[in-house]
Amino acid sequence: MxxxxxxxxxxxxxxxxxxxxxxxxxxxxxxxxxxxxxxxxxxxxxxxxIPLSYPSSIQAKKLWDLLETHRQNATCEKTFGTTEPTTVSQMAKHQQTVYVSGALCGLSEVQHPGMDHADYPWDTVPKVVEKLFKAQLWMDQRQSQSRLRVPKAERAAMEGYDYMMPIVADADMGFGGLTTTVKLAQTFVEAGVAMIHIDDLAIGLKKFTVGEGRTVVPSSEYVSRLTAARMQFDIMGADTLLMCRCDTDRSQFITSCIDPRDHAYIVGSTALNIEPLVDAVRAGIVAGQAYTAVRDAWKARAGLMTFDEAVAAQAPSQAAYEAYVASGASVYGTALAERRKKAAAALGKDVVFDWEVARSKEGQYMWKPTVQTIVDRALLVAPLGDMTWARMDAPVWKDIVAFHEAVRKVHPERLFGFGYTGMYNYEKNGFTKAQVASFASDMAQMGIVWQVQPTWAVQGLNISTEEFARDWQQRGIAGYLEMVTAKSVGPPVTDGFHKPGYSGAYLADAFFATVAGEKITQ
Missing domain, CATH: 1.20.5 (Single alpha-helices involved in coiled-coils or other helix-helix interfaces)
Structure with missing residues (x-):
């Protein structure tokens, strides 16, 4: 042997x-x-x-340089989400980056479409990244050979685009345990991604249909996810960028109270002798009541608040509460047991507070989202990542400013991302038309250099398709010639195929000519 x-x-x-x-x-x-x-x-x-190298590193450095340039100039990149190579080909004329949204992939790239529940196979988004990256390579290759067929002196007048736009992709919550996160990170690198983002949401608990918000994981689990991704990048020797996305804004639950760093924001009942929420819900459903009605009625009776709020409410005097604060009980990371001990010493009595009875039917603890919760998490994980994204479900300008200023105070040169959601109601949140118009540039002043509309295709493609479908049915080829053909022959040319100068210069023809020994360059 x-x-x-x-x-x-x-x-x-x-x-x-x-x-x-x-x-x-x-x-x-x-x-x-x-x-x-x-x-x-x-x-x-x-x-x-055996050392390996990856195009992901090249794209990551390119992305870093362009975002750093934006930061230094107080400008920003505005992009949107897509899963389509044809869309990417047109984005190259206006955008510097491409975003692959998990929500979009869950709608268009799987056998069983769904909403944004991250319930698709873990390798779905990396496969879309790979598809788009290979399409970019093809577009770049086609353009290169087309241009080099023309004498140098004439190329300045030709169209030319940077099709190799860095791809930023949604890695959701890492899709499982740390080994899954490691495999996911590796697959993204191999696919050619420039940057991924990982959030602090709980797996399998994305639900919005019963008036409940998102569920986050403990700070320690969030740190572990990001560490696993960073570790895998390092093992591969890849420069792939990592964006730390915090979803604590508008979240209503946390899966566990294991990490003392989360204790300040976990909500409990301050009502004496109240039954657990799950018991109330169970009894209500047996009695034929709706879940939401029972839940909301219980919340109204429970006197829900954080422990520090309970101390303030139950303190016999302002001086007693100030003594509690002066004891250091409210310092970030102080465990509930220590807070209770210091509260009893300052107030002369135990504080009525029970976060166990407020747990949901899935066992989650109730959570109070604030700007400070996002700041705490963002600062905790910043050293592991290259960029920070605080997901905010409403355009509350004071919150946006407060978050980014707080993080920049610690990390002055931090790069930030920002995602616009379709549910934003600017008028309701006090924005004038002028403020909406300057929204992107105002945020860029705070280092928010990468701004994305993640799910444009859901509305954008639907609208465009519906408009064409209606016109095609009504006017037929006459409408097609006006709406599509006239615009596609340029300039600008929509895909490079219709322009006479490209005739005979398709990439396949260049392959055939080169194999035959024909010189294809000037």
């Missing part, structure tokens, strides 16, 4: 070389903001003996 004997001296030398390579990668100026909880030795030990 054949045996393989390892030269331990050569093995050790190779390992030390890998350690040095990792340290050199981490020491580059544009990577200096990242702080890792593991060593270069650990990453070197996890690397393959």
């Amino acid at each position: 054949a045996t393989y004997k390892i030269d331990v001296d050569a093995e050790e030398n190779a390992f030390q070389e890998r350690v040095a390579a990792v340290q050199a990668e981490w020491g580059r100026p544009w990577r200096s903001h990242i702080q890792r909880p593991y060593t270069a030795e650990s990453i070197a030990a996890l690397r393959n003996s």
Whole structure:
């Protein structure tokens, strides 16, 4: 039987070389903001003996440079979500990046479409990224050979676009345990992504149909997710960027109270001898009542608030409450048990507060979202990522300003992303038309350099398709010639196929000509 004997001296030398390579990668100026909880030795030990390189790194550096330029100029990139190569081909004329939304993928790229519940297979979005990246390569290749058929002096007048726009993709919540997150990160890198974002939402608990908000995971689990993705990028030696998205704004639940850093924002009942919410719901449903009605009635009786709010409400005097605050009980990360002890000492009595009775029928704890909750989480994970995105479901300008100013106070050069949702009601939130018009540029002043409308296709493509479908039915080819053909022959040319100058210069023809020995360049 054949045996393989390892030269331990050569093995050790190779390992030390890998350690040095990792340290050199981490020491580059544009990577200096990242702080890792593991060593270069650990990453070197996890690397393959054969070094590999990935286009993802090239695209990541390109993305970093363009976003940094935006930050320095107080400008921003405005892009939108798509899953279609044809859409990407037109975005190249106006956008600098492409976004692949998980919600869109869940609608158009799976056998069983659904809404934004992240219930599609974990490799769905990476597959779409790979499709778009390969399409970009094809567009870039086609344009290159088309241009190089023309003498240099004439190329300045030709159309030319950067089809290799960095792709930013939605990695949702990592889709499972840490090994799944690791595999997801690896698949994204191999697909050619420039940056992914991972959020702090709980798997399988995205629901909005019964008037309940999102559910987040404990801070410790969020940190672990991002660490797993960062670790995998490091193992692969990839410069892929990582955006830390915090969804605590408008979230109503948290899965666990295991992390003391979350205790300040977990909500409990301050009513004496109240039955648990789940018991009330169970009894109500047996009696034929609607779940939402029973839930809302219980909430009205429960006196729900955070522990610190309960201390303020039950303190015999303002001085007693101030003594509680002065004791340091409200410092970030103080556990509930310690808060109770200090409250009893300051108030001279125990505070009525029970977060167990307020748990949902799925076992989640109730959560009070505030700007500070997002700030706390954003600052906690900032060293692991390259960019921060606080998901906000309403355009509340004071909250937007408060969050970004608080994070920038600690990280002045932080890059931020921002997502516009279709449900935004600017008039309801006090915006004038002029303020809406300057919204993007006003945010850019705060370092919000990447701004995205994630699900444009849901509305945009529906509207465009409906308009064409109606016109085609009414006017037939006459309408087609006016609405489509006249606009597609340019300029600008919509896809490069209709312009006479491209005739005979399709990429396939260039392949045939080159195989035949024909020179295709000038």
